[in-house]
Structure formats: structure tokens, C-alpha cells
Amino acid sequence: MAIDDNPFYVLGVSPDASRIEIEREAQKLLGMLELGFAAAMHYATPVGGRPRTAEAVRAAVAALRDPQRRLVAELWARHAPPLRDDEPARDAAPAPAVATASLRRALGWRP
Secondary structure (H helix, E strand, O other): OOHHHOHHHHHOOOOOOOHHHHHHHHHHHHHHHHHOOHHHOEEOEOOOOEEOOHHHHHHHHHHHHOHHHHHHHHHHHHOOOOOEOOOOOOOOOOOOOOOHHHHHHHOOOOO
């Protein structure tokens, strides 16, 4: 699972959310996406904003229904750096190679 497609980020809910809260948020997002609401079109991740689709919402709910996949998603969501809502530039050049230690520091990880 990539950090930018964590089900909790896709749905915009806390890792402490109950199953009912997750289902309600998914239904709300699906309705908003169908109506074309701008607020539902993107979600924040630690690596920047990402586009939200109805398929991504459905996949996120399915992942959180599976106890093992939910546990993995919870661990990543609880220990990830703060969320960023900025959208990545579409034409941006790839980031230069960075040493592993400095990359971890840049992402907020501590030894």
C-alpha cells in the first residue's frame, strides 16, 4: 500500500473512526463526487494532494472492511508525517536523488 492511497486519507477520516462513520463518509463522498462538488475532488496526504475518484472511495471502504488491511492502514496513518493539501505540479521535473537518511528526515521520521 502506497502512503498516498491510504484508505483513511482517501476517505478523510481518522484511524479511530468506527465502521459506521467510515460507511457514512464514503456514501457522502460518493454523492458529492457524483454531483461534481469541488470539495470532494481531492484529498490530502503526507506527500501532497491527490485526486479522489468514486473507484478510490469504494476501494478504500473495501480495504477498511478487512481487519488485516485496516490494521496496516491504521499503522501508516497514525505514524505518517503531517498531511499536505497542495497539489503536485503536473509538469514538474522529478525530484533529485536524495540520500535515504535525509529523505527520512524530510518526511519527519526519527531514528
